[in-house]
Amino acid sequence: MEVIIRPNADAGCVLGAKVIAKLVREKPDAVLGLATGRTPLRLYQELIRMHRDEGLDFRHVTTFNLDEYVGLPATHDQSYRYFMRENLFNHINIDQSRTHVPDGTAPDLHAECRAYEKRIVAAGGIDLQLLGLGRNGHIGFNEPSGSLYSRTWIKILSEQTLRDNSDVFGSLAAMPRHAITMGIGTILEARRCLLLAFGPAKTRAVERMIEGPLAAICPASALQLHPRATVIVDESSASGLQYADHYRWIDANKLAWQRYD
Ligand code: GLP
Numbered sequence: 001m002e003v004i005i006r007p008n009a010d011a012g013c014v015l016g017a018k019v020i021a022k023l024v025r026e027k028p029d030a031v032l033g034l035a036t037g038r039t040p041l042r043l044y045q046e047l048i049r050m051h052r053d054e055g056l057d058f059r060h061v062t063t064f065n066l067d068e069y070v071g072l073p074a075t076h077d078q079s080y081r082y083f084m085r086e087n088l089f090n091h092i093n094i095d096q097s098r099t100h101v102p103d104g105t106a107p108d109l110h111a112e113c114r115a116y117e118k119r120i121v122a123a124g125g126i127d128l129q130l131l132g133l134g135r136n137g138h139i140g141f142n143e144p145s146g147s148l149y150s151r152t153w154i155k156i157l158s159e160q161t162l163r164d165n166s167d168v169f170g171s172l173a174a175m176p177r178h179a180i181t182m183g184i185g186t187i188l189e190a191r192r193c194l195l196l197a198f199g200p201a202k203t204r205a206v207e208r209m210i211e212g213p214l215a216a217i218c219p220a221s222a223l224q225l226h227p228r229a230t231v232i233v234d235e236s237s238a239s240g241l242q243y244a245d246h247y248r249w250i251d252a253n254k255l256a257w258q259r260y261d
Contacts, residue, residue: 001223002230003210003247005238009198010042012232016130016196017046018260019230021056023128023192029060031120033129033182034088035140036065036080039196040130041087048091058094062123064116065101066131066140067181070154073105078169102152102180113152113180120186129190133197136160137205137218141181148214148222150183184222193229195220200236207240 006012020043023030034040050056065080074081081101089099100119106112120126131139136158142150143158157165157177169175187193197206209220210231223229238244 001210001226002250003238003241004230004232004251005244005247006232006234008234009039012196012198012234013040013042014046015260016040016043016194016232017050019194020047020128020130021050021054022260024056024058024061027127028057029062030127031062031064031123031125033126033187033190034063034065034084035130035132036067036083037132039132039198043130043196044088047088051092056092058092061094062098063094063100064120064123064126064182065099066129066187067179068102068104069176070104070109070178070180071176074101074103079104104176104180109154109180113154116152116180116182117186126190128192128194129187131187131193131195131220133195133202133205133209133220134161135164135201135205137208137220139184139187139195139220139223141179142184142187142219144217144219146216146219147184148216148219148225149185151185152180152182155179155181184219188222188226191228193223193226195223195229195231196233197231197237198234200239202233202237203240206231206233206237207242211242 006015068080072079089096102116103112136144141155143155157179162172162175166172166175208218212218212221214221214224
């Protein structure tokens with residue numbers, strides 16, 4: 001796992017955007033796996049800026065989002081489809097027909113899960129999967145104790161996740177309790193993973209993901225198995241890491257081609 005510590009979330013997101021922009025410039029028809037939540041917002045703003053000011057071209061890019069709440073139509077302002085339109089797709093030159101988010105209102109949710117996997121395969125697989133990190137160590141909506149081999153499926157959200165995400169819904173009762181999410185097995189098949197985690201609320205999860213045992217109780221620890229996983233953290237989310245100096249040493253001694261900035 002490549003661990004990069006930046007002074008703050010802003011610097012981490014700008015670096016994350018550079019990783020994605022480099023890929024899109026090298027491979028204009030790249031397949032990006034995207035994430036929602038508060039964490040990647042600044043990264044999306046930076047991609048929008050690069051599109052506007054530097055001509056970063058998304059015309060041939062395909063995207064697959066990690067997850068979607070069950071029961072929320074694309075028009076619902078808390079659906080992840082809505083989030084992606086508002087925070088990225090409407091502001092870049094992406095062909096919206098190439099953007100994929102699981103359909104949480106599909107009449108047959110199991111069929112939707114299987115079809116989502118097939119769509120990823122048909123697109124040639126995901127070149128880079130962007131990820132955030134739940135406070136309980138979840139990635140996508142893969143909650144603790146789920147299989148590390150799981151595929152896209154319907155998951156029950158944990159109480160902690162409901163509490164963490166309920167503010168935007170107004171109340172806990174208004175929140176869906178189920179979501180469709182890519183599985184850990186699906187995520188691990190991406191050719192590259194890029195996870196961002198910032199702030200003191202993520203300190204413990206970051207520590208468990210990077211330095212804890214590989215364990216289903218911390219789903220993000222599965223990234224330890226990935227041949228090309230990059231984790232960008234800030235000083236506060238990295239404050240529990242025992243080997244922080246080692247990660248800084250590696251970062252400081254990278255060869256030119258191994259750097260993103
Ligand atoms: C949500 C999403 C995840 C996200 C995580 C962290 O529940 N399903 O994809 O990474 O929780 O969210 P945030 O970035 O708002 O802290």
